[in-house]
Every structure is written in structure tokens, then in C-alpha cells.
Amino acid sequence: MTVSAELDRRFRDAAAAEGLLDVAYELHDTPVGRLFVAVTDHGVCEISYDADPDAEAERLARAFGTRVLRSPTPTDDARRQLDEYFAGDRREFELAVDLRPARDFGRAVLEQLARVPYGEVTTYGTLAAKAGRPRAARAVGTVMNRNPVPIVLPCHRVVGSTGSLVGYAGGLDRKRTLLELEGALPVA
Amino acid sequence: MEAVRVPPFERFYEEQREPVLGQLRRMLGRDAADDAFQETFLRALRAYPALQHGRHLRAWALQIARNVALDAVRRDRATSAEVPDLESVDEPLPYEELRRLTAELPQKERAAVFLRYGYDLSYEDIGNALGSSPEAARQAASSGVRRLRKKELS
Numbered sequence: 001m002t003v004s005a006e007l008d009r010r011f012r013d014a015a016a017a018e019g020l021l022d023v024a025y026e027l028h029d030t031p032v033g034r035l036f037v038a039v040t041d042h043g044v045c046e047i048s049y050d051a052d053p054d055a056e057a058e059r060l061a062r063a064f065g066t067r068v069l070r071s072p073t074p075t076d077d078a079r080r081q082l083d084e085y086f087a088g089d090r091r092e093f094e095l096a097v098d099l100r101p102a103r104d105f106g107r108a109v110l111e112q113l114a115r116v117p118y119g120e121v122t123t124y125g126t127l128a129a130k131a132g133r134p135r136a137a138r139a140v141g142t143v144m145n146r147n148p149v150p151i152v153l154p155c156h157r158v159v160g161s162t163g164s165l166v167g168y169a170g171g172l173d174r175k176r177t178l179l180e181l182e183g184a185l186p187v188a
Numbered sequence: 189m190e191a192v193r194v195p196p197f198e199r200f201y202e203e204q205r206e207p208v209l210g211q212l213r214r215m216l217g218r219d220a221a222d223d224a225f226q227e228t229f230l231r232a233l234r235a236y237p238a239l240q241h242g243r244h245l246r247a248w249a250l251q252i253a254r255n256v257a258l259d260a261v262r263r264d265r266a267t268s269a270e271v272p273d274l275e276s277v278d279e280p281l282p283y284e285e286l287r288r289l290t291a292e293l294p295q296k297e298r299a300a301v302f303l304r305y306g307y308d309l310s311y312e313d314i315g316n317a318l319g320s321s322p323e324a325a326r327q328a329a330s331s332g333v334r335r336l337r338k339k340e341l342s
Contacts, residue, residue: 001210003225008205011226020233021197057196067236068196 012071022065024074027053031086032174035151037075040064043096044078047149049170063101082151088181091118093152102148108132109143116157119182123161145169151178192242200236201229204249211250215257224260228253289336297332304329 016024023045025038036051037044038060045064048056057068077095084090097114099107108131116122124137124144133139144155150170156178160166168175179185208228212221231252239248286305290298296318303314304325314325 001206001213003205003209007209007222007225011201011229014226014230015233018230018233020230054199057198061194061196065237066194066196066239067233069198069201069233 012069013073015069016071016074020067021069021071021074022067023060024069024071025053025056025060026070026072026075026079027051028075028079028082030082032170032177035082037078037082038068039074039078040098042098042100044149044152045098045100047151049150049174064098078152085151086181095152097149097152099148105131105133105136105139106143106146109140110147110153113144113147113153113155113158116154118154119184121157121159121163121179121184124158124166125161127158141167154178157182157184194236194239194242195245197233197236200232200245200249204232204246205229207246208249208253211253212257215254216260220260220264224253224256228256231256290332292339293332293335297328297335300325300328301332301336 015021019041023038023040025036025046028035028037033049036046036048036053036056038046038056046056046060053070060068081090081093081095085093099110102110109127112127112130116127124140125134128134128136128140131140140158144158145167147153147155147169150156156168156175165172165175165179176185180187205225209221209225212224212228215221216224228249232249235252286302290301293301299318300314303309303317304311309317311322311325311329314329315322318325318328320328
């Protein structure tokens, strides 16, 4: 008894419209690959590269509640802004971000990260200092690695003190692509 | 027994949507099943946070579907009417039937309903006959129809 695409879409829309979801997500194709984009009532809670949707849904259910459903409409705004960013038409995201699961230092670092401007880079050490722990550059690296909303919170703009790219959860190629897009790196 | 975690709703929905639709179609037919499908999973979503474990989810989903289908059947019966849908009847109703249906209406409403649906008079004519405005005649007729509907539902 196959559920038609229309019936399926209608339910997914209604679930969101009635405010019954803890998390709504959708997959979205971009120049850096297919992104898993998830939102709650509080804002964007996850953007992932190369995600396994089932595994992400499990993780989100534990963090935000079990009512996790693929439902495109609530993610429309975030996905549109990502499109604009990749088209070079957007330098800042106007999106609320849901950092409720982040704790203390991690949250302080992510809040500082949000202020690093388009087209510029900063270092792990600088970010550590701004978050109040100047010697915690390594811990900042860990926070970057687990950044729940890359691109929107621009961990690609954080580099080593020598200017080397160091690392990126989505892979260094993507970090390079994003910095080139922003004009922070000469195009290779 | 090992605790079975409640899965993300997405997984529940993917696993249960086809059996649920199958059951709804058997109970309601194809068209009504589509509406009931959405209602079933909205009800499941509302109740989902209260689930204590992830066992027997198929039975739970089918039980909700059954309840939704029974509600739909009941609703259908309630609206299918002893009372004909007066506003959509083309032919004037047989007087006997109209007399019986309207017997308990207040006098003025009964007259308005009777003249409108039995004699097919315009509200202007009905107003003249009752010594009131056409608008008042229309209101009396529609309030009479509402009263009949309410009675039929109770």
C-alpha cells in the first residue's frame, strides 16, 4: 500500500504547521555537497556534511525530543539563505541558531565564532582568548570540530597561528572552497 | 527485558505509514482513507512524547488508525441525515415530509422554512406573507434549518 508523494508531503507539512515537531529537517544540495539541515522552534540546530539521515535523526531525538521528522517547509528559510551564500549574494546569515545542547565554554566559543566576519580569518588562539580562556586553543579546535551548524557559524574562518588551514569536520577541501568563495584565500 | 528506545518519529512514520494506509483503505475506502491517514499520524505525533518505550509500535499505530476510522464513520453517519440538506434540494420537498420535519420549530421559523423549501417562494414573498422584511424571512428560514441540523446531531 504505497503512500503517494502528495499524501506524504501533506502530512509532513501539516505536522510542521500544527507545531508538533521537535525538529524538522531536509537534505539540501549545494556546491560543497548535500547538506543535512535541521531546525527547531529556536532556530537552526544542525547542518551536516555527508550525513546519514537515520543516524542524525537518532542523535537529534536524544538532544531535542523524539518528534524528529523530515519536513522541508520549516527549513526553507535556512536553505534559501545557504543558496544565496553560495551564489555570492549573501555575506551574513539572518538565522537564529539553536545552541541549547552546547555547554559553557563550547557555547562561549560558538558565540564568539559567530562574530568572525565574512571574508576574514581568525586563529584558534584568538578565539580561545575571546571566549575567556587564552590557553585553550586546542579545546577551541575540538569545539570547531563539533560545531553543530557549520557555514552559518563560520568555523571555516578559523585557521592555525601560522595561517595553515589545520582541519575541518567537512574536510579541508571544503574549508578551502568556502574561504575562496569569500575571497579570504586566493583561488587555487 | 531490555529497554527499547522510542525511535525518532521519522522512523516510526516510515515503518508504519503503509500498514496504516492499508488498514484505513479497508475500513473507509480510498478517498476517505487519505484524510484519515493524515489525522492518524497527527494524533500519533501528539501522543508521541508520552510513549515510554518503543515496543509494539505497529499495534499502537493501527489502533490509532482504527479509532480515527471509527470517528470518521460516526461523523459520516451524523451528517448523512434524517434531515435532507434543505439548501441543496432541487425539488420542493413533499409537504408531508416537510410538515413532519418542521413540526417542532418555532412558529415563524417553521413558516419560513415551509414557504422557502416547500413552496419555493422568494424571501421577498415570504417576507410579505409573514409581514416582515425579506432579510428577516431569510434569517428565520436559516435559523430554522440550523435548528433542524442541531436536533439531528443530538
